[in-house]
Amino acid sequence: MVHGRVLFFKPTALKKFLHIVLSITTAGLLVLSCKHPLPEPPSGTGGTGGSGGTGGTGGGTTPAPCSPDTAYFAQQVLPILISNCALSGCHDGASAQDGVVLMSYNSVMITGDVRPGSPGNSELYEMITESDPRERMPLGRTPLTAAQVNTIGTWIRQGARNNSCVNATCxxxxxxxxxxxxxxxxxxxxxxxxxxxxxxxxxxxxxxxxxxxxxxxxxxxxxxxxxxxxxxxxxxxxxxxxxxxxxxxxxxxxxxxx
Known part of the structure; x- marks a missing residue:
């Protein structure tokens, strides 16, 4: 009844109206029936070598034992560079001759123009193997030994990774x-x-x-x-x-x- 009047539907109109109502009701029930509980957030105990997921307790990996077939940046390459090249007046952070700093992995890779997998195209390797003693690094000092040069070359050839190891034979x-x-x-x-x-x-x-x-x-x-x-x-x-x-x-x- 609207404003005192009673509304009447024709049979066809009533049938169409009921069909619409039924369709809306069914759709609503389908939406409700397809809702699932939200999954619980991860506990954060995953991760390689530890429990280093987000919100976890720890993380990181323990360095593997040193392999004689692998060259390691932390244990072998960096000590050679620091001891022979990253000196005052040469390639330490303060001197940075020719813009080259050889005191960390990032600085070695960037300023030494190291090309992973290709020693011959890496400026660092080219300078320590230069045949002209006036150009070879370390300049004015005793050249690196063949073993030291080979270590750096092997490291670059193996991908110039920022890798480390544990000396299990110590x-x-x-x-x-x-x-x-x-x-x-x-x-x-x-x-x-x-x-x-x-x-x-x-x-x-x-x-x-x-x-x-x-x-x-x-x-x-x-x-x-x-x-x-x-x-x-x-x-x-x-x-x-x-x-x-x-x-x-x-x-x-x-x-x-x-």
């Missing part, structure tokens, strides 16, 4: 100068503290030179990053716990030339 029980201490010093310190003009007058390329720094306490203080000492290797990572244990044992035994 032995802190059977320690000698020739087999344990000297290789570490040669790899991580020799570029600065070797050759004809060692930095600070400290020559760590001979047993006598190393023993002198053991005697005055500066070797252990520097590599252990002890208070009051300049942390070494300069600009590089601290020696691993196993490497420090090797030095400690060798020094405690009297720093023999064995």
């Amino acid at each position: 032995d802190s029980s059977n320690v000698t100068f020739s087999g344990s201490v000297k290789p570490i010093l040669a790899n991580k310190c020799g570029g600065c503290h070797g050759g004809a003009a060692p930095s600070g007058g400290i020559n760590l390329s001979t047993h006598a030179g190393v023993q002198a720094k053991v005697a005055d306490g500066r070797l252990w203080g520097a590599i252990n990053h002890s208070t009051g000492f300049q942390p070494m290797p300069r600009g590089g990572a601290k020696l691993s716990d196993c490497e420090l244990a090797q030095f400690r044992k060798w020094i405690s035994a009297g720093a023999p030339n064995n």
